[in-house]
Amino acid sequence: QVQLQESGPGLVKPSGTLSLTCAVSGGSISSSNWWSWVRQPPGKGLEWIGEIYHSGSTNYNPSLKSRVTISVDKSKNQFSLKLSSVTAADTAVYYCARVEALYCSGGSCYSGYYFDYWGQGTLVTVSS
Amino acid sequence: QSVLTQPPSVSGAPGQRVTISCTGSSSNIGAGYDVHWYQQLPGTAPKLLIYGNSNRPSGVPDRFSGSKSGTSASLAITGLQAEDEADYYCQSYDSSLSGSREVFGGGTKLTVL
Numbered sequence: 001q002v003q004l005q006e007s008g009p010g011l012v013k014p015s016g017t018l019s020l021t022c023a024v025s026g027g028s029i030s031s032s033n034w035w036s037w038v039r040q041p042p043g044k045g046l047e048w049i050g051e052i053y054h055s056g057s058t059n060y061n062p063s064l065k066s067r068v069t070i071s072v073d074k075s076k077n078q079f080s081l082k083l084s085s086v087t088a089a090d091t092a093v094y095y096c097a098r099v100e101a102l103y104c105s106g107g108s109c110y111s112g113y114y115f116d117y118w119g120q121g122t123l124v125t126v127s128s
Numbered sequence: 129q130s131v132l133t134q135p136p137s138v139s140g141a142p143g144q145r146v147t148i149s150c151t152g153s154s155s156n157i158g159a160g161y162d163v164h165w166y167q168q169l170p171g172t173a174p175k176l177l178i179y180g181n182s183n184r185p186s187g188v189p190d191r192f193s194g195s196k197s198g199t200s201a202s203l204a205i206t207g208l209q210a211e212d213e214a215d216y217y218c219q220s221y222d223s224s225l226s227g228s229r230e231v232f233g234g235g236t237k238l239t240v241l
Contacts (some may be wrong), residue, residue: 036230046166046174046217048230049211062227095173099230103180112180113221113230114164118173 002027002113004096004119012090012126018083022119029077030054034099036115037081039092047092051099052079074104086126091120131153131156132218132233139239148219148236150201154234156231158199159220165194165203168215168235178203178215213240 022035027036034041036051050060052070060068069082083090097115104110133151140146150163151153157163163181166174178194181201193204201220204214218233 006136045235046219046232048232051230059228061229065227100179103183105180105183110162110180111160112164114162114176114179114219115166115174116176116179118175121173 002098002117004098004117006094006096006122008104008122008124010122010123010125011064012086012124013128014087014126016086016126018078018094018126019083020088020094020096020122020124021078022080023076023078024076024098029072029079029100030074032057032101034101035072035079036097036099038095038115038118039090040091040095040121041089049083049094050082085092088126091124091126093119093123095119095121130234131222131231132217132220134216134233134236136234137237137239139241140205142208142210144208145204145206146208146238147205148216148218148238150203150220152199152201152220152222154199155224156199156220156222157196157201159223161223163196163201164219164238165192165226166217166219168217170214174217202203202208208240210240213238 003025034051037049072079081112096119098117100116103112165178167177168174181196182194222231
């Protein structure tokens with residue numbers, strides 16, 4: 001059973017950089033999965049931030065791309081998020097999740113891109 | 129403003145059937161990308177409920193079903209139970225001139241009366 005656990009500071013100052021790490025257990029980060037970050041502002045919906053493959057390839061939400069960096073550390077089986085120039089609007093629960101890009105059904109396989117395992121989430125507040 | 133549109137809330141009595149719609153456009157659902165559904169109980173992380181439009185992960189009751197047609201998708205819950213009270217999100221993939229990304233609906237709060 002794959003498990004993900006987010007860690008990092010719960011309070012970041014405005015204009016600073018938010019840094020979080022997601023530790024993966026019960027599976028290898030070098031598997032054929034992408035690894036993603038999703039956030040949820042208090043009382044609001046989910047927003048995809050970006051994803052990384054174990055090779056280091058990344059995809060980012062165009063609306064956040066200029067401020068986001070996602071990296072992977074295969075030796076520690078973990079991946080990380082950095083979000084720069086944060087404001088109060090970046091206050092949210094941040095989740096890490098595993099992306100399943102391919103699924104098979106009825107004898108055929110299809111491109112999926114869904115989140116099948118999630119961390120418990122960590123609240124990051126941007127405030128001075 | 130979410131890329132995928134869901135009703136803010138739906139409700140139903142125990143034992144009833146409810147549906148939650150998810151409306152997209154030609155750059156996401158209408159382009160043929162799959163729709164997936166998540167259940168988020170209060171104070172917890174989202175949980176995968178339906179993947180690939182209509183497939184249930186192991187352990188998800190068959191009371192939950194999904195469908196997709198054109199630029200929309202639906203989640204149906206039959207035999208409503210008190211434990212189904214939660215927020216439900218649809219998710220797909222969007223590819224447009226501004227870039228490509230995974231996208232979510234705004235979420236629907238299900239109240240069991």
